[in-house]
Amino acid sequence: MIKIISMKEEHIPQIYEIEKSCFTIPWSKDAFEKELKENPLAYYIVAESKGNILGYAGMWKIADEGHITNIAVHPDFQHQGVGTLLMQGIIEEAQRNHFIGLTLEVRESNIKAQNLYKKFGFVNEGIRKGYYQDTGENAVIMWKYFKE
Template identity: 45%
Template sequence: MKELENEYVIRAMGKDDIEEVYQIELLSFSTPWSKDSLYYELEQNLFAKYVVVEYKGRVIGYCGLWVIMDDAQITNIAVHPEYRGKKIGEALLQFSLQLSKELGAKRLSLEVRVSNHIAQALYKKLGFETGGVRKNYYTDNLEDAIVMWVNIDD
């Protein structure tokens, strides 16, 4: 990330970011969230917090969180394919961990495909542990999801 480290910013997601976030969804997931879902998250869901990574005026990544009492859950996290492998996802995840803590969460969870070993390695690097499996979680191919947790109240 050396070439990016002083040129990107992580900030709150706004409605003007939805088109770029949606494009990242399309490039990243076989069952992407709809634009309507993203609008709902920003405008209606009182538990939702979304952040984006902006680089040279372009959204290159984002993360969605739900924070309910002392539990936080990552709903989605993705980096544009052109910017993967540059530690953007790690920075975004670390920011989201800190944001969750600031919002009063004591633990953060997420689901990850059993086949997504790259993401699992990142999550483990940041202290996440396997908490269980959700059978047939992903609707596109009925792949199982690993539930991972990290305590953030330390």
């Protein structure tokens, strides 16, 4: 059974392995530690099964908006519903906080992730040109709005 629980420091080594396998510019272990210890705006969750971390997601709570910072699923467990569980976890927290919406940036070429976001009602709201430093790729800005 897969559980969605709060991210804890002890999860970071496994998270870092997923991070490296999913992103060309991975966050460091230190970056995750700082988020958990020092950032009062941060909300992070993991998908866990039998002590194994399958994926994680996070957002910054900025005023009445949720800014999704990352979402990733271990390559061996992708397209099996884990990303959906994580996104549901983030949306539930956003709704508990009465946010007006959720936003994120995603690489133009990352169709898998865009498909996941669209499934949850995110729409394209703009482009940040050359946002990604490694390739100069554009970011698509997506928003999901909540109706109160």
